[in-house]
Amino acid sequence: MKSVSFGISWMRKAGIYRGVFCPIVGCGAKLTCLEDFEDHYNARHTASCSVCSRVYPTSRLLSIHVSEAHSSFFQAKVARGDPMYECLVEGCDLKLKTYKSRQQHLVDKHKFPTSFEFFKKAPPSKKQRQKKQRKQAYVKKADASDMEVENEVIDDIDHSRKQKKNQQKQANLKKPDVSNMDVGNEDINNLVTAVSKLSTSDSSPSSISFGRRPTRGLTFVPRAVQREKKPDST
Numbered sequence: 001m002k003s004v005s006f007g008i009s010w011m012r013k014a015g016i017y018r019g020v021f022c023p024i025v026g027c028g029a030k031l032t033c034l035e036d037f038e039d040h041y042n043a044r045h046t047a048s049c050s051v052c053s054r055v056y057p058t059s060r061l062l063s064i065h066v067s068e069a070h071s072s073f074f075q076a077k078v079a080r081g082d083p084m085y086e087c088l089v090e091g092c093d094l095k096l097k098t099y100k101s102r103q104q105h106l107v108d109k110h111k112f113p114t115s116f117e118f119f120k121k122a123p124p125s126k127k128q129r130q131k132k133q134r135k136q137a138y139v140k141k142a143d144a145s146d147m148e149v150e151n152e153v154i155d156d157i158d159h160s161r162k163q164k165k166n167q168q169k170q171a172n173l174k175k176p177d178v179s180n181m182d183v184g185n186e187d188i189n190n191l192v193t194a195v196s197k198l199s200t201s202d203s204s205p206s207s208i209s210f211g212r213r214p215t216r217g218l219t220f221v222p223r224a225v226q227r228e229k230k231p232d233s234t
Contacts, residue, residue: 020032020033020034020036020037022040022041022045027044043055046059047062049062049065049066049070051066051069051070052069060090061088064086064088064118065118068084068085068099068119069119078097078098081097082097083097085099086102087102087105087110088106088118092109092110099119103116103117103118
């Protein structure tokens with residue numbers, strides 16, 4: 001502040017009234033005369049927030065801004081439910097619990113426009129934009145990596161399912177045909193049953209008998225027996 005006042009007095013002594021640049025760092029405003037510079041300085045730099053560089057027309061509004069935007073004690077009291085939001089109009093001592101309730105009070109009681117906002121978020125700086133872009137790129141890359149891992153897991157599951165299906169198919173091919181075996185067993189059982197029903201009396205003529213039992217008909221004697229009997233008879 002002292003350096004700015006010294007600069008103003010120096011410019012007055014030197015008689016410089018045109019092409020005045022604001023000496024505040026980061027401002028760079030160009031004024032046509034010294035009076036315009038004084039008006040600019042009083043309007044833009046006397047009630048400026050040291051944290052976010054916002055400028056307010058009065059020191060009271062600057063104090064309200066600092067409390068609401070940069071004070072953790074203020075936020076703690078608001079979270080507890082205390083009325084902390086002061087009316088912005090000089091002479092009105094009303095305090096409300098929320099930002100929106102004060103906004104509505106200003107519109108209804110003091111005829112402020114509905115579009116009025118006491119605390120507007122400043123546009124992000126270049127550094128903030130770059131940080132946000134890096135964060136978005138990192139999130140996008142992480143999502144792509146997660147998607148690749150998920151696709152690999154799905155491929156592994158599909159491969160294992162196909163492999164299991166092929167193994168089951170090969171196992172089914174190696175198994176014997178149970179239905180054909182059942183048919184073969186049934187045919188054998190039928191044959192055995194049919195044979196068991198047969199008897200020698202049914203299949204042999206009544207005139208032929210086996211063994212040495214005397215019968216009316218011819219007696220069947222095997223050749224081997226006949227050969228053994230011949231020497232005995234001589």
